Amino acid sequence: MAITKSDIELWMAFKEGSERALERLYRRYFPGLSRYGYRIMPDRVLVEDAIQDVFVDLWRRRAYLSEIENVRAYLFRSLRNQLLRNSRHDIFEGAEDIDDFLDYLFTLSSEQQSIDRETQSSRAESIQNALAHLSNRQWEAVHLRFYQGMSLDEAAEVMDIQKQVVKNLLSKSYAVLRVSLKALISLFPAIFSC
Incomplete structure (x- = not known):
């Protein structure tokens, strides 16, 4: 059985200059960071670029980084901040002309069509509709x-809010989902029967 290093051990090794430790953190967290990022920004390329930016920035600043208790929460929060920074850039800023912008819109449309084909299940679609009612x-x-399995403390740290605020957001979310799913179940009872 292979021995796996804890996040803290990898973090410490990375801070000491181990590229291998950084690579292991990247491989360990890329799938979860990607899923989280896609929900914030539905453009796969921009999300993956932001993840790369996070890890490149970590490598550059490794000597100045402080000790952390939760590597996972730190990485999720870093990605969230990076996506917010990246989204502030004007989309027309990098476009040479309107054709570049139209190509960009077409790319987004193509990706959305691909995602839509993958999620044709009636149950998943109904749940997605219910989730759309959330702020x-x-x-x-x-x-x-x-989806990420974080504790209330970890979610609060990533969102940069107090734990009680996360509890309140979740409570309100449950109420909205109960109402949304109740209406869907009454409209489409066959979808939810097993």
Whole structure:
């Protein structure tokens, strides 16, 4: 059985200059960071670029980084901040002309069509519709808590809010989802019967 290093051990080795430790952290967290990032920004390329930016920036600043208790929460929060920074850039800023912008829109449309084909299941579609009734903050709390399996403390750290605020967001989310799913179940009872 292979011995795996803990996140803290990898973090310490990375801070001491181990490229291998950084690579292991990257491989360990890329799938979860990607899923989280796609929910914030539905452009796969921009999300993957932001993840790369996070790890490149970590490598550059490794000597100045402080000790952390939760590597996972730190990386998720770093990605969230990087996506927010990247989204502030004007989309027209890098476009030479309108054709570049139209190509960009076409790329987004193609990716969305691909995603839509993958999620044709009636149950998943119904749940997605229910989740659409949540505010961005409610959705983020639900995603971190249940899709990423974070504790309330970790979600609060990533979102940069107090634990009680996360509890309140989740409570309100449950109420919205109960109402949304109740209506869906009554409209489409065959979808939810097993």
